[in-house]
Amino acid sequence: MRTVVDSKTAGMKGTRKLFVKSFGCQMNVYDSQRMADTLAPEGYAETTTAEDADLIILNTCHIREKAAEKVYSELGRMRRLKEDAAADGRRVLIGVAGCVAQAEGNEIIRRAPAVDLVVGSQNYHRLSDLIVRAERDGHAVDTEFPVDDKFDHLAPPARAAIRSRGVTAFVTVQEGCDKFCTFCVVPFTRGAEISRPADKIVAEVERLADAGVREVTLIGQNVNAYHGEGPDGCVWPLAKLLRRVAEVPAVERLRYTTSHPLDMTDDLIAAHRELPALMPQLHLPVQSGSDRILATMNRRHTRADYLDVISRLMKTRPDMALTSDFIVGFPGETEEDFAATLRLVDEVGYSGAFSFKYSPRPGTRGAEMADQLDDAIKSERLQRLQQVIDDNQAAFNRRCVGRTFDVLFERPGRHPGQVVGRTPYLQPVQVEAPVSLIGQIASVTITEVASNSLFGSLAREPALAGAGA
Numbered sequence: 514m515r516t517v518v519d520s521k522t523a524g525m526k527g528t529r530k531l532f533v534k535s536f537g538c539q540m541n542v543y544d545s546q547r548m549a550d551t552l553a554p555e556g557y558a559e560t561t562t563a564e565d566a567d568l569i570i571l572n573t574c575h576i577r578e579k580a581a582e583k584v585y586s587e588l589g590r591m592r593r594l595k596e597d598a599a600a601d602g603r604r605v606l607i608g609v610a611g612c613v614a615q616a617e618g619n620e621i622i623r624r625a626p627a628v629d630l631v632v633g634s635q636n637y638h639r640l641s642d643l644i645v646r647a648e649r650d651g652h653a654v655d656t657e658f659p660v661d662d663k664f665d666h667l668a669p670p671a672r673a674a675i676r677s678r679g680v681t682a683f684v685t686v687q688e689g690c691d692k693f694c695t696f697c698v699v700p701f702t703r704g705a706e707i708s709r710p711a712d713k714i715v716a717e718v719e720r721l722a723d724a725g726v727r728e729v730t731l732i733g734q735n736v737n738a739y740h741g742e743g744p745d746g747c748v749w750p751l752a753k754l755l756r757r758v759a760e761v762p763a764v765e766r767l768r769y770t771t772s773h774p775l776d777m778t779d780d781l782i783a784a785h786r787e788l789p790a791l792m793p794q795l796h797l798p799v800q801s802g803s804d805r806i807l808a809t810m811n812r813r814h815t816r817a818d819y820l821d822v823i824s825r826l827m828k829t830r831p832d833m834a835l836t837s838d839f840i841v842g843f844p845g846e847t848e849e850d851f852a853a854t855l856r857l858v859d860e861v862g863y864s865g866a867f868s869f870k871y872s873p874r875p876g877t878r879g880a881e882m883a884d885q886l887d888d889a890i891k892s893e894r895l896q897r898l899q900q901v902i903d904d905n906q907a908a909f910n911r912r913c914v915g916r917t918f919d920v921l922f923e924r925p926g927r928h929p930g931q932v933v934g935r936t937p938y939l940q941p942v943q944v945e946a947p948v949s950l951i952g953q954i955a956s957v958t959i960t961e962v963a964s965n966s967l968f969g970s971l972a973r974e975p976a977l978a979g980a981g982a
């Protein structure tokens with residue numbers, strides 16, 4: 514049954530429900546959580562269903578094909594919910610946040626008048642003001658790149674909110690990008706690279722660890738370009754930040770994503786040998802295996818540069834596993850270029866990868882290029898690439914059978930008596946184990962592989978060191 518809140522009381526603190534739907538990458542998941550944290554002191558409690566929400570926010574992504582169209586279609590559904598609520602005497606606000614909001618701005622309100630507020634990815638610390646303005650004026654839009662740092666204005670997550678989100682957490686350390694790959698909108702939607710000060714990141718990690726988080730992933734659009742101010746007043750690179758974060762008690766596992774091959778410095782590679790908490794898994798997008806296409810993509814590295822980074826990583830940490838991103842059908846890609854990509858997948862032997870058909874993004878150089886490929890060619894190549902990626906992933910998973918890994922247990926499994934955890938390589942493992950293991954790391958022997966899931970059994974008593982609160 515729908516919860517009906519009297520419209521007169523809907524403005525009072527403690528009476529509103531917030532539904533945030535996140536699209537796209539981990540950066541958006543993190544941003545959505547921070548929006549909820551920021552609105553919690555204003556009396557908004559999170560709900561998992563749009564139907565009973567008083568404020569609905571779509572936190573959008575502009576990376577994938579037809580992203581804006583998908584948002585408009587979702588907004589059609591939200592408009593109907595808003596109309597139903599109005600018929601029940603309940604006022605619902607609809608907001609659009611994230612990269613589509615940043616790119617489209619006022620156009621969203623013009624095309625979807627049911628939307629009350631539009632907030633860019635650098636402005637969500639001003640959400641409560643925007644809500645007041647939207648309620649007063651009918652709508653509010655804020656997509657400027659502000660001079661103030663949003664992180665300084667965001668409310669920290671409450672302990673209960675952290676605990677409800679599980680034992681793993683993302684922490685944004687860097688945003689934006691200066692690389693300008695010719696297919697990518699990030700430099701336009703997220704702006705120039707900015708890095709958060711190291712002490713603020715450490716304080717956030719300490720708060721997470723204190724509430725029971727055991728695995729932290731430092732995230733940024735170009736995370737290994739991190740260059741934040743350290744407490745000593747010097748600029749800290751990512752390696753130094755990782756060394757400091759690894760000192761936080763109770764954080765058993767550390768990861769970082771997404772990295773650019775050019776920014777894999779010797780110091781950062783060395784951190785993989787020095788820090789036991791730094792997991793032996795790295796997402797290192799390459800996009801194409803062809804030097805010609807890498808050049809037109811403005812990736813600023815060659816295939817050989819990329820393989821050299823991997824070779825140095827493997828010498829430092831021989832148990833390292835790599836994942837990547839690929840774009841097929843970039844303008845001018847020949848069958849020969851594509852074959853070079855297929856060969857690269859086999860040469861690296863990825864444990865997994867994301868692959869997409871190229872789709873032109875307005876405002877990027879790639880969209881203006883001649884030699885755009887037919888969709889049928891892109892689809893056919895994507896299918897072949899995904900087959901090679903799947904084969905590599907299956908081979909990697911098969912090699913895990915019979916081996917024993919430390920597994921961090923995250924949540925109950927699909928069936929009673931099962932608990933799901935992740936190996937150091939981020940593979941989900943289903944294990945017959947008590948739910949009391951959630952939040953702990955235990956040794957698990959992998960017994961079976963089925964599609965992308967592993968099955969295992971407890972090898973011995975769980976490690977108890979560093980248990981969360």
Ligand code: SF4
Pocket residue numbers: 690691692693694697698699700734735773
């Ligand atoms: S490095 Fe990554 S975020 Fe930056 S422009 Fe290239 S693809 Fe986009």
